[in-house]
Amino acid sequence: MRSRYSAYSLGIEPYLQATWHPSTRPQEAIIRSDEKLQWLGLEVKSALRLRQRKVENEDFVEFVARFRVNGRGQRLHEVSRFLREPSPEGLRWFYVDGTFPE
Secondary structure, eight states, X not given: OHHHHHHHHHTOHHHHHHHBOTTTOOSXXXXXXXXXXXXXXXXXXXEXXXXXXXXXXXXXXXXXXXXXXXXXXXXXXXXXXEEEEXXXXXXXXXXXXXXXXX
């Protein structure tokens, strides 16, 4: 999760594409170069697998990311789902999707 946040804040599109699960990976660019976006901080609220080590290849991470778009402050509160699957480098975690708690 932290590495994906860093990739967003630094604008590293190839890393985001590589860490997104192929079944849900967007076909279009993830980072828009025309958008004035400034990332301000990340707070990881919880990682489910740290509490329950029952499922080895699926994990959930709840986080709040703060950012500005065109000068307006916003926050993204998400529970992200990750799957661990084989890749050429060995087992890797891939971002699949997320939900937005109230």
